[in-house]
Amino acid sequence: xxxxxxxxxxxxxxxxYGQFAEHLGxxxxxxxxxxxxxxxxxxxxxxxxxxxxxxxxxxxxVRRPGGCFADDYHWLGGVGPERRPMVNVxxxxxxxxxxxxxxSSSSSCTSSTxxxx
Amino acid sequence: xxxxxGSGTVAELLTDGADLVRTxxxxxxxxxxxxxxADAPVTHGEPGDTPGRIxxxxxxxxxxxxxxxxxxxxxxxxxxxxxASFELPEAIREITRAQYQHGETLDAxxxxxxxxxxxxxxxxxxxxxxxxxxxxLPPRSVTTLRLTCGExx
Numbered sequence: 120x121x122x123x124x125x126x127x128x129x130x131x132x133x134x135x136y137g138q139f140a141e142h143l144g145x146x147x148x149x150x151x152x153x154x155x156x157x158x159x160x161x162x163x164x165x166x167x168x169x170x171x172x173x174x175x176x177x178x179x180x181v182r183r184p185g186g187c188f189a190d191d192y193h194w195l196g197g198v199g200p201e202r203r204p205m206v207n208v209x210x211x212x213x214x215x216x217x218x219x220x221x222x223s224s225s226s227s228c229t230s231s232t233x234x235x236x
Numbered sequence: 237x238x239x240x241x242g243s244g245t246v247a248e249l250l251t252d253g254a255d256l257v258r259t260x261x262x263x264x265x266x267x268x269x270x271x272x273x274a275d276a277p278v279t280h281g282e283p284g285d286t287p288g289r290i291x292x293x294x295x296x297x298x299x300x301x302x303x304x305x306x307x308x309x310x311x312x313x314x315x316x317x318x319x320a321s322f323e324l325p326e327a328i329r330e331i332t333r334a335q336y337q338h339g340e341t342l343d344a345x346x347x348x349x350x351x352x353x354x355x356x357x358x359x360x361x362x363x364x365x366x367x368x369x370x371x372x373l374p375p376r377s378v379t380t381l382r383l384t385c386g387e388x389x
Contacts, residue, residue: 121290122280123298123305125325131299133272136265138248150251159254168256172249176265177272 133179141186143210152219164218185209194221250348257346260354263337267356267380270306270333274299294318294373304332306382311373314342322369326386334359336379344376 140146153159153166160167184192187209196203197220207215248262277300281287289295293313299306311318336359344354359379361372373379 120282120321120323121285121296122323123325124278124280126278127275127300128278129276131271131274131276131297136268136272145251146247149253150249166251166256169249169251172256172258172262175269176248176262177269179272 133177136176137180137182138173138178139186140181140183141210142184142188142192142207142215143186147184147219148215154218197221250346252348255348257348257351258355259346260337260339260344263354263356264378267335267337267378268297268308270301270380270382271297271299271308274301274306276300277305290318290320293375294320296320298322303329303384303386304382305385306333306380307369307371308378308380309371309373310378311375313375315375317375318373320371320373322371324367324369324383324385327367328364328369329384329386329388331362331364331381331383333380333382334362336361336373336377338374339376342376 140151142148144150151166151169152164153161155161155164157164162170188207191205191208196205197217202217202220204214204216207213248259248265250257250259277298279287279298281289288297290309293311293316294309295312296307296309298308305324307322309318309320335356337354337356339354346353346355359381361374361379362381363370367385369381369383371379371381
């Protein structure tokens with residue numbers, strides 16, 4: 120028997136159910152970001168089906184860009200009209216075009232999360 | 237997750253071109269959304285019980301929002317049911333959500349060919365008796381029950 124009392128001790132902060140998105144495989148490019156010109160339905164380059172699939176779980180926060188990838192990442196490479204591609208030395212030595220950037224990820228949070236802290 | 241916060245890195249979604257698959261992990265997050273910013277009530281198990289645990293294979297999270305309580309219970313056993321009995325502070329008025337996710341096999345998962353092999357389903361393995369709720373959880377399952385207690389306000 121587990122007895123549940125009327126007394127409470129603390130609030131369960133919704134941010135403990137946060138998410139993580141690392142630049143690994145198709146985790147970001149193709150998985151979230153397809154770019155504005157993609158035939159895959161998107162809003163400002165971010166996949167509409169991904170936003171719709173995540174909406175029911177009310178993502179409270181996203182930890183990005185990593186992970187190991189964060190060791191080499193600098194947000195300055197992903198702002199402004201001229202992006203600075205980088206080599207993803209942690210995950211396959213692929214070229215990360217830095218198109219998915221601080222500003223685009225912020226807009227995805229705005230469109231996918233009904234509540235913001 | 238009473239007392240401890242578990243953290244995992246498992247993909248919630250898989251994509252391949254224009255295709256998208258929802259994984260069991262996404263559905264588990266769905267089952268726990270009712271706990272968002274809810275209050276954690278004091279619970280008492282049997283003497284010797286580990287808080288938040290039910291025997292060897294069960295684990296539970298309880299939260300409260302007003303007269304609503306949500307119980308999420310996992311059974312990580314490979315082949316055994318877990319039974320549990322909860323006593324609420326007042327008589328149970330209504331069950332407002334009863335859903336679970338259950339793997340037919342230990343390695344059940346979703347693929348682009350079978351995107352709904354593991355999905356949420358209605359859960360019927362519970363019994364209400366006054367303030368008491370008894371549940372029988374199949375192996376390899378995660379379940380959420382939401383209910384209201386006491387007289388209608």
